[in-house]
Amino acid sequence: MKFYLLIHILFCLIILSFNVKAQNQIVADLSQENVEISTDFLGAKILLFGAYDGRKGDDIIVVVTGPKGLATIQKKGNILGVWVNTKKVNYINAPKYLSISSNRDIDKILNQKTQKISEIGLNNLNVRIQPGKPINNEQEWREALTRNMLKSKLWSVNENSVSLIKNSLFRSYLSLPSNVTTGKFEVKILHYRNSKLISKETSNINVSKSGFSAEIYNIAQNYSTLYGILAVLLAVFIGWGTNLVFRKV
């Protein structure tokens, strides 16, 4: 099955690549544009593939950015021997998902300065701190954000994960962990030649809840009191039911 599909994809791509070669464009497609979080969701692995008008030595970087929102970093301090959260910093537009993939080490593709300007790399993201009290040692907090997001697998850097085939096809797997949030994910495919961006293509992945799990979530959000009462009644019913069953046994 898998083999057939691969052949099929490759065939399509070869045709595509002939068409786009002249226009200096990227053509890309995803194996899945809608990811549904249903009861059996364990994370998703999406195949990104496409064609580009490449030469020997060209590079491809793929950046997937999830919805942005508030992330709070807390720092513990020791109070009377107990480790307590004593300080916090709010990042107001931290991406809740980020994956950076490339065909080789990003440092070899772009120098530090270019990475910074084009906001590529975990440390070059434009995340803002909620205005308020001045923070000393901002760097330390920013590193903590990156470290914790990497640990939760919501952020990732996968160098050498984009396969390039004959300077005209590329392929990469994007993995969404099971704790991924819902929303629109932007997929950016960047084509570099001698550290210069020569073409770019964007595409979207839509992550949403579906089925039973989505319905429960919606009831819990929109009819929360009713949901609570139902949860209690279900428990009462099961408790009473077991008692009947075990009395007979």
Add this chain to the structure above:
Amino acid sequence: MYYHNQTNNYENLMYIYLPIAEQPIHSLVIIGVGLIIGFIMGLVGVGGGFLLTPIMMFLGIPPPVAVASVANQLVAPSVSGVLSHWKRGNVDFKMGTVLLLGGVLGSSIGVILFNFLDKIGQLDLVIKLSYVIFLSLIGSMMFSESLRLILRKRKGKISRGKLHQHNWLHGLPFKTRFRKSKLYISVLLPILIGVIVGVLAAIMGIGGGFIIVPAMIYLLGMPTSLVVGTSLFQIIFVAANTTVLQASQNQTVDIVLATLLLLGSVAGVQIGAKFTNVLKGEHLRLILSTIIILVSLKILTELITIPSDLFSIVIRR
């Protein structure tokens, strides 16, 4: 969809995505945990929540969801337990009602406090500190009491003594007669106990059995035979109140998690109850108190050892 990572692994079929906790979990693990906790509950009459909530947090369920869902699951084994005790005439409904009035008030205060602590980022600390303080206190009390009883029985001395000790607590106003428990005490005392237990129940995700049972024995002086059934009776209402409030205030009740847990626990309670005649009460309490002390030491160690990363993250949905 074809290229989706479909490994067709049977193991994967056992995973179920929790809609509120927003993560998949192995369903058999949860049912198994429920079964063991239910067994302890049926055997000793207490010990559902205080072990369950830390286990859920250990499995990676966010503390607010763990606390609220454990409260929800507690309703089922409590209903089931009360029905069995009722049949044997082991429930003092008058005392239970007075306790639950306090309990409902207390758990309402608890949910508000819970919400506030979550907002200021100290919820985790308060949950853990409450566990350390109450578990070590109750654990050591229960341990020494049951050990003394075992040693005394070994020596062959069985002292009868008074029904219970009288102290200043019995001098409070609004004295009421609790026929079933053979007590003539102030209603303020059980109401106050109910309030305190209610607050703790809401914050710690427990029924409060492990606090209320010793309180009923040592502070109220209730007969031991009535204690378990009566405490289960009041736990139903405290847990139900906590569930509805947590659901409406914080949307943290995961009905799927709670249902998986209670499927295990209701069966466990019944099995545990069958073993109560095999094992002696004081021996059970000795074992349980040892577990309680160990759990409290474990949490204490977590609080006082230097964390591997001083920084932690909270991502708001």
